[in-house]
Amino acid sequence: MSERQQSEEIERILVALDASSHSLSALQAAAELATRLRAELQALFIEDVDVRRLGALPFAEEVGVFSATCHPLDARELARQLEAQARQMRRRFRRTTEWIGVQCTFHRVRGRVVPRILEAASEADMVILGKEAWSTFETGQLGPTIRQVLSEIPIPTMILQAGARLERPVLVIYDGSQAAHRALSAASTLARRDDDRLMVLILAGESEPASRLRARAETWLEGRGLQVQYQTLSESRASHLAALVAQQDFGTVVLPRRCSTIRDEAVLDFLDKIDVPVLLVR
C-alpha cells in the first residue's frame, strides 16, 4: 500500500502563521508532513487587523517588552515593521519548502485571526498551528487564540511549540470512539515507515473493558506493517497522560477529541503541559 493511499484523507495541509517562533516550528512540521503525505501545503500568514488599527489611534503608545519603556506608536513605523515580518515569513516559507516537491502556496491576509483560520480550514484536511501563536504574552501554555480555534475547528489539528519537531515514536490514545478510530488512522499514517513503532495507549472507560478495546484496535491496525505496542491507562486524567508522555519520551502524540473518556478541558490542560507535537483528531 502506498503512502498516498494511506493518507488519502489528507490532501491539503494548512499551516497558519504569525511571526512567532512557535509558528516557525509549525511551518517546519507542515513542510515535513506535506512531503511525507504528498499533500498540498498552504501557508496562511495572518496579520491581526487590530494591530494595524493601533497605528491609526490618536493616543496609541507602545511598551517595550524588554525595556518596559513607553513611546508613541507611529503608524508608518508600525506598517514598516509588519511588512518586514511578513517578508521574513515569506522568505522562511520559501526556504523551507524549496525542495519538498509538492505544491506549496503562501498567502498573506489581514483580519480577525480565528475566523480567518476557520475559513481557510474549511478547504483543508489538516491544520497545523504554533502553540502560542498570536499570544499577547508567552507563558509556555496554549495561547488564547489557539485555544479558541481548537474549540471550533472540525478537522485534525496539530499543535507545536517553539523548538519542537516531528519525532518518533508516535503515541495514539485509543478509547474506542469514532474519533479514536480516526486518530488511529492518522497515527498510523504518521508512524508509517519501515520498522517504525506505534504505541497505542488504551484508555479504558466504564463502558468497555481494556481487553476489548485492545482487540478492536488490533483488528483495525492489522496488516498495516507497523510494530505496535499496547499500554493501558485506567484513569483518563490528562495529568497522567502528560506524565506518561514525559517519562517515555514520545515524539508525537495523536489524541482523539470529543471522546467519551477525556473531557475537552482535560485535553486543553494536556496541551498546556506537554511540549511534544500533538495532533488532535475529531
Add this chain to the structure above:
Amino acid sequence: MANDSKQLEPTKLYQHTDPQSLGFETTDDLEDLAEVIGQERAVEAMQFGIGIEDDGFNIFAMGSSGIGKESLMRGFFEEKAEEKAVPPDRCYVKNFEDENKPRLLELPAGMGVEFRDDMDDLVEQFDTALSAAFESEEYQSRRQSIMERFRERQQNAFQELQQRAQQENVRLIRTPAGLAVAPSRDGEVLSPEEIQRLSEEEQERLQEKVSQVQDELQEILRQVPSWQRQMREELDDLNREMANLAVGGLIDELREKYEDYPDIIEHLDAVQEDVVENAEDFLPQDQNAQQLMHALQGEDEGGGGGRQALRQQARMRQYKVNVIVDHSESEHAPVIYEDNPTYQNLIGRIEHRARMGALMTDFHLIKPGALHRANGGYLLLDARKVLMEPYAYEALKRAMSSDKIRIESLGRQLSLISTVSLEPEPVPLNVKVGLFGNRMLYYLLWQLDPEFQELFKVEADFAEQMDRSEENQQLYARMIGTMVHEAGLQPLDRGAVARVIEHTARMVGDTEKLSTKKEHVDDLLREANYWAQENGNTVVTADDVQQAIDAQVYRADRLRERMQEAILRETILIDTEGEKVGQINGLSVIPLGNFMFGRPTRITARTRMGKGKVVDIEREVELGGPIHSKGVLIMAGFLGARYAEEKPLSLSASLVFEQSYGQVEGDSASSAELYGLLSSLANLPIKQSLAVTGSVNQRGGVQAIGGVNQKIEGFFDICKERGLTGDQGVLIPVSNVKNLMLRQDVIDAVEAGEFHIYAVETVDEGIEILTGVPAGEPDEEGNYPEGTVNYRVQQRLVELAEKRSKFGEEEEEKA
C-alpha cells in the same frame, strides 16, 4: 766521521711496546678497568664539583673532542645520583583565583601520577554524581516548583492585567516591537472614526483608562527581570546545594587520602568550590528553565545544548592534573643528557591548540624541559650546542642564577607577542649542571661572560696524553680490554694490544706519551675487529690492527698520493740526488681532518750586495704567516751576529718556497732556509739527497718542530719511489728524537743503510752534513779556518761589505 755520529740508530726511530711485558695472552684475561686513566686532574675536579653542594659549583669539562668528557662526567653523575634521594613529582593544576597562573604542586615521587589518576576518577565520578543529582526526582521537582512559581507569578500578573483591561474595555495587543494598549468594544479595537465620534469627555476618560493599563503593564514588565533574577538565584542556590551534596562526599575521600599535603587539600577545596559555583554547567541539556529563559528573552535556543556540552567538557578538564615530572619509575636522582638543548627543550614550553581559528592554551599544555626532568639531580649539556641555540644559554643561566624554572615563551620574552598567555608558577630548581666543550670555548666564556665565572666554578681539564710508563701501559691494556668487552668485540692478543699502544703514541707524536682520546682508540678497535673477522681470526692480532691502521691511512691519503705523483712526474720539482748551490729540500706537513702527511718543498736562496735585508718572498706576497716571518727574521739575526758583528751586513738575500701556491706558516723550515742562504753565500753545493726540518734560534741552535714522523715519511716515500740510493736521508732537530715513531718500512730502510736520519743540534752540524765541508770553529779573533763553510761565508760577506763601501764612495764623488 762527524756525519755518522749524528746518524740515528734504528732503535731510536720507534719505541716498541714489548708484548711479553704485558703479561697476558688476550684481553679476555684482563680484569675490567673501573677507573679512568690519564685524567687524574679532571677526575679530581669532577669529584670536587659533584661533592660540593654550594651554589655556582657547576662543572665545565674541557678538552678535545673524543676524549670521553661526556661519558666520564655521566659516569660520575650516575654514581653520585645513586646515593641521592628521588626528587619529588611535580604537577600543574588550575589556579582558581587566577587561571593565567597555574599552580605548582609538589608530591613525593610516584604520587603525582597517583594524584592525577585520582583526580581523573573524581572527575569521571563528578559526571555521574552530578547527573544523578540533577536528574533525581527531588531535584527535578524542586526545580520545577521554582520555575512554576515564577511562571505562575508572571502568568497571574498578565492574566490579572488582561482581566482588568477587559473590564475597562481596553485590549492588550502584541506589536512587532512590544505591547500596546488600545480601547476596544466587544473585544475589537475601536477605529479612529469611532473614537472621533465620542465626546471629548468620553475620549479623555478612555485615554485615562488606556494610560492606567499601560502604566500597570509597564510596572509588570519592569518587575519581570527582577522575578527572573530571583528565579535564577533560587535555581543557583538549589544547584549549589545539590552539587555540594553530590561532590562533597567524593572529594572528602580524597581529602582523607591526602590529608598530609596541605597544598592538595587547598586545591581540593578550590575544586569543590568551583564545581558548586558552576553547577549550572553540569545540568542536563534539556532543562526547562533554559527553554523558558530563551522563550522569555525571545531567543532561538538552537545549538545551546552543544555549547553547554562544550562548557561541561571544558570544566571537567580544568579539574584534571598535568603531571610534568613523574618519578614513579625512578630509583634515584635523575641524570639527564639533553641532546637538543633548544630554549624550549631546556626550560619547557607552553603549547597551543588551534580552535576555531584561535590559538588556545591551558595548564594541560605546559610541557616540561630538561631542567624540570633533571631537577634534584644532574643535567649534562654540550656547551657548543647550548651556545648554538638562540637564547638557550641565557635561559639556562637565568634558571641557574635564580634557582627557579620560569616557563615563558620566546615570543613573550622578546615582546614579540603580548597576548594573554599562561604564567605557570616557577619551579624551584636544584640541579648540578655539567657542561662539556673544548678549551677555547671555556676560556672565551670565562673571559667574556662574568656570569659564567659565577655559575661554572669547577673546571675539569681533560689531558690529551698521558705518560707511557710501564705501569700506564699495563693500565692502557686493561682499558683496551674493557672497551673490547663493553663493545662486544673479539678479544685482542697481546701483540695487537701492543700495536694499539704504539699507535696511540704515534697519534700524539711522542714515544714517551700515550693518547687519551678514547674515541680514536675505540674506532681502531672496532676496525681491527672488522678486519679480524674478514681474515677469519677469532682473536684480533697485531696484523689486523696494522691492517686497520693502513686502511685508515688509505681512506684518507688521496691528496698525499696526488702530491707524491706530482713530484714523481716532476710537475713539482724535487731533487733527491746531486748537489746544488742555494737549493735545499725543506719539509712541511699538511693536516687533513684526522690525517696528516709530510711533503718535501724546494727552498732556494739567492744572495747579492745589499743593505743587510733578507727578503722573504712568501711574506712579500702575503703567503707567509707571522710565525714563518719570525723564523726568517731570527735567521737574519743569526747571520748578522755571527758574521757581521764589526761590519755592516752588506747583503741582500731572497728566499722562496718554490712551487708553493698556498699559505706557508710555521718556523720549521727556518733551518732549511738558513742552510740555503749559507750555501749561496759560501758558494758550496748542498746534497739534494737530504731534506731538512727544524727551526733555528739566533745563536744557531736547531730547535724542535711538529709532525716530525710525517715529514720524514713524506721525503722517504719520494726517495723510495725513485729508488733508494743509500745517500738519502733527513736532518731533524735532536730534540725531536723522542717524537720518532716511524713506519716500519722507514726503519727497515735505515737498518739496511738505505736511508739515514740525522739528529743535529746546531746549524754548524747541519751544514757539515749537507755540504760535506766542515763548518769551522772561530779562533780568538773570530776568524774561521780556511776552507770551512763559515770561512767562505765570512769572506763573502767581507767582500760584499768592501764592495758596498767602495760603491758608496763612487756615488758620493759623482754627487
